Amino acid sequence: MRHLLSAADLSRDEVVSLLDVAEEMHEVQRRPIKKIPALRGRTIINMFFEDSTRTRSSFEIAGKWMSADTINVSGKGSSVSKGESLRDTMMTLDAMGVDCFVIRHGSSGAVAQAAGWVKAHVVNAGDGQHEHPTQALLDAYTMRRHFRDQRLAEGFAGKRIAIVGDLLHSRVVRSNVLLQRTLGGQVTLVAPPTLLPTGVERWGVNVTSDFDSVLERADVVMMLRVQRERMSGGFFPTAREYATDYGLTPQRLARLKPTAAIMHPGPMNRGVEISSEAADAASSRVLDQVSAGVAVRMSVLYHLLGGEGEAR
């Protein structure tokens, strides 16, 4: 693997290997001494041009637990805010001998472009409304463990995954759809018509605006955050009305299969897209997703940097 830019770049074997190694990394995470030397002497720069706590911390912890040197650069206070182009900033840091860039950027496609400017490996940590491949991987990891725990047949083939909410502004959904296409999960997207991305009919998944119609057959219900800033954007009338039509309310929770997993990439708006009853239910995997984030990112960094890569 040279870069991780899109969930679509990964073959089935690569995904399986990433998830398998993540299992072993999860074991490291549970040790009293959380440190392995796998990336000793490697340097990783986390470049976050958008605010993020969980993804940035998760990448930073992943790198540090594997003994890499990790450095954080934010958009604010960097040379980019003085007017230097992203290209020049990247090339300057690359010239210092960095091994890997982990980039979050507000513009869709910016990360893929940046990968063309540098010799180092590049990981997409979220670009605009485009993709967030490590989130999709950690979701897949969480689902796989859930299926195993629930003694549902292991693997994704034929599993029904409903992704519900603001699909228009979500990069998580795109990466999940692409990854599940590789893994064989059956994705149904659920959203009000105003929050459907254009061209969604070409994604090769089922799309509906009727949440209740998918509840009883879903193996996984993934709720997406309603971004508060969208509430005044005319995408839906009121938060209350949204919660009634698209929220995972206690009534909808009761209709889910007992083995169905409840997931949410966070941060959650309790009472809007997800009720507290659902967020805290026994079948909620929300905290497992957070914990899986570090293990999966360790696995990604190990796959990129652990062996002789094509980069420097």
Added chain:
Amino acid sequence: MSAAGDSRVIWDSDDISRALKRIAHHILESNKGGDDLLLLGIRTRGVPLAHRLGAAIAQAEADVPVGELDITMYRDDLRRNPTRAVGPTRVPVSVDGRTVVLVDDVLFSGRTIAAAMEALKDLGRPKAIRLAVLIDRGRRELPIQADYVGKDLPTAPDEHVRVTLAETDGEDLVTIVSAKGA
């Protein structure tokens, strides 16, 4: 018997069982019993060997915990090779304060054992670390010596010692394969 080319069978299943039984008694003798012992097999073939040693110790004295150690991420040649698959590390009890016996099939350069000791350090602080190997083929690159050895088998650089076990390979054999005949 697989005797293709220049390969010579050194030990068969009975020889291996006898050697393991002997090592098990040796471990119990030097540890003055089975208290605070932990056997850790180094993946891949060290794992079944550790389980067999554990069974032999249980038969002679008492149950001792057996675990497995994957050293992939501790290898000093990690960066020189394509990314390697990582296997599981399973340690059933805390290593703190225990005498940990690392178990492997062949002791050669000593680099695997050095990596295993580093891996062990990240799991805790054992009271002592000992090393049990089925075959010591010599040609060390690091100052490492085994405490319990099934057989010393000095080899030429172009020879390779192959241990196969029923659990991993279908049959128990120790073979020397010469590079010319391999």
